[in-house]
Amino acid sequence: MIVTIPSRQEHEGIYAMTIEISDFCPICGGPRGVPIQGLSYDGNRPLNVSIWSNPCGHVDYYSRVREEYKQSVINKRSQKEVKTIIDNIETAPGTDTGYK
Secondary structure (H helix, E strand, O other), X not given: OEEEEEOOOOXXXXXXXXXXXXXXXXXXXXXXXXXXXXXXXXXXXXXXXXXXXXXXXXXXXXXXXXXXXXXHHHHHHHHHHHHXXXXXXXXXXXXXXXXO
């Protein structure tokens, strides 16, 4: 699902990021709630963000959502790098795969 969250804890009313996260609760695997527009306050500075309530009752804190997003980016990058390496090995001229 696509959500807009504060990009840092002290967002100063301006630091937001729109990201894609899993549709499922990272704690129990149940569905996440449907995001709607809401406000996050940094002291007295509001920021337009996505808010949602998970049916399972688990709370998605923005700090944990940022960490989940960071890990998903790392995992996607790693998967892409691994695929590139494998593709390069499989298509390299003169590569002996050991199969006859």
